[in-house]
Amino acid sequence: MEDLHIQNEYTTKLKHYTTHKNDLKNTTNHLKGIAIKNVSFRFGGFQSSSVLNDISFFIPEGKTTAIVGESGSGKTTLMKILLMHYTPTNGMIEYNNPEIKNVSHLNLMDHCGAVMQNGTIFSDTIEKNITVGAKNIDYQMLDKSIYISNIGPFIANLPLSLTTKIGIEHPISGGEKQKILIARAIYKNPKYLFFDEATSALDSNNERIIYDNLQECFKNKTVVVIANRLSTIKSADQIVVLKDGTIAEIGNHQSLLKNKSTYYNLVKHQLDVCN
Ligand SMILES: Nc1ncnc2c1ncn2[C@@H]1O[C@H](COP(=O)(O)OP(=O)(O)OP(=O)(O)O)[C@@H](O)[C@H]1O
Numbered sequence: 304m305e306d307l308h309i310q311n312e313y314t315t316k317l318k319h320y321t322t323h324k325n326d327l328k329n330t331t332n333h334l335k336g337i338a339i340k341n342v343s344f345r346f347g348g349f350q351s352s353s354v355l356n357d358i359s360f361f362i363p364e365g366k367t368t369a370i371v372g373e374s375g376s377g378k379t380t381l382m383k384i385l386l387m388h389y390t391p392t393n394g395m396i397e398y399n400n401p402e403i404k405n406v407s408h409l410n411l412m413d414h415c416g417a418v419m420q421n422g423t424i425f426s427d428t429i430e431k432n433i434t435v436g437a438k439n440i441d442y443q444m445l446d447k448s449i450y451i452s453n454i455g456p457f458i459a460n461l462p463l464s465l466t467t468k469i470g471i472e473h474p475i476s477g478g479e480k481q482k483i484l485i486a487r488a489i490y491k492n493p494k495y496l497f498f499d500e501a502t503s504a505l506d507s508n509n510e511r512i513i514y515d516n517l518q519e520c521f522k523n524k525t526v527v528v529i530a531n532r533l534s535t536i537k538s539a540d541q542i543v544v545l546k547d548g549t550i551a552e553i554g555n556h557q558s559l560l561k562n563k564s565t566y567y568n569l570v571k572h573q574l575d576v577c578n
């Protein structure tokens with residue numbers, strides 16, 4: 304309820320920004336979180352069509368926001384804008400957090416753990432793939448990240464355990480890769496976590512174990528998760544439903560089900576399985 308109140312307050316403000324565009328750049332907002340203000344995006348020039356169209360919503364700090372929608376609706380593009388991989392063609396995003404000043408893609412990355420659809424595995428040991436760039440490895444945190452990502456059984460079966468090399472010369476499966484990317488994000492222990500279909504290559508049992516483990520980590524972090532499986536989405540504090548690059552609905556699982564609209568149609572075939 305509190306989240307919906309925040310969202311409503313924010314939506315009212317955004318209507319003001321839309322009619323008084325000059326206020327957009329100068330505004331300082333008292334609400335902590337990420338403000339997405341009238342964001343549009345196209346990959347090509349003016350002739351190309353927009354992938355995102357005038358998107359405005361608010362991601363409250365310390366809460367989990369799920370982004371859902373059909374394939375091609377713009378979910379990954381929106382997440383890459385949040386991560387400043389892409390600059391919006393119109394509009395802006397604002398990180399309302401005094402610790403992130405003059406935010407750019409590079410300093411934002413210090414505060415973010417991201418598991419993207421096309422995440423990279425380096426040709427190096429599993430340990431280095433999880434603790435990327437760490438000078439002194441925090442072994443307690445490494446153990447925790449291995450446990451949460453449920454990659455322990457896989458590592459235990461390798462002859463060199465954590466020091467086994469993976470990468471181009473030592474291929475691993477898509478699911479193992481996703482587990483290592485999740486472990487990497489958890490090891491970093493960031494303020495913001497971004498997951499784009501982070502468990503899509505895993506069986507539903509592994510997915511359930513990992514998301515159950517993640518709940519503890521998600522506490523007090525700002526989490527943005529793109530997922531298809533209802534079991535992953537339904538516990539989110541708020542769900543943003545994208546359709547053809549615009550926001551169709553925002554709410555939580557219960558309120559969106561009641562709407563019987565885009566979200567309901569997206570998930571209805573999963574409802575019997577999950578309930
Ligand atoms: N690099 C790119 N260049 C041009 N068009 C792109 C590029 N990446 C994505 N698109 C297009 O932008 C639209 C939105 O893509 P996006 O990857 O954001 O969708 P999505 O909702 O994440 O889909 P999925 O569920 O399949 O991952 C699609 O029509 C896609 O073809």
Ligand SMILES: [Mg+2]
Nearest residue numbers: 378379380420
């Ligand atoms: Mg995508």
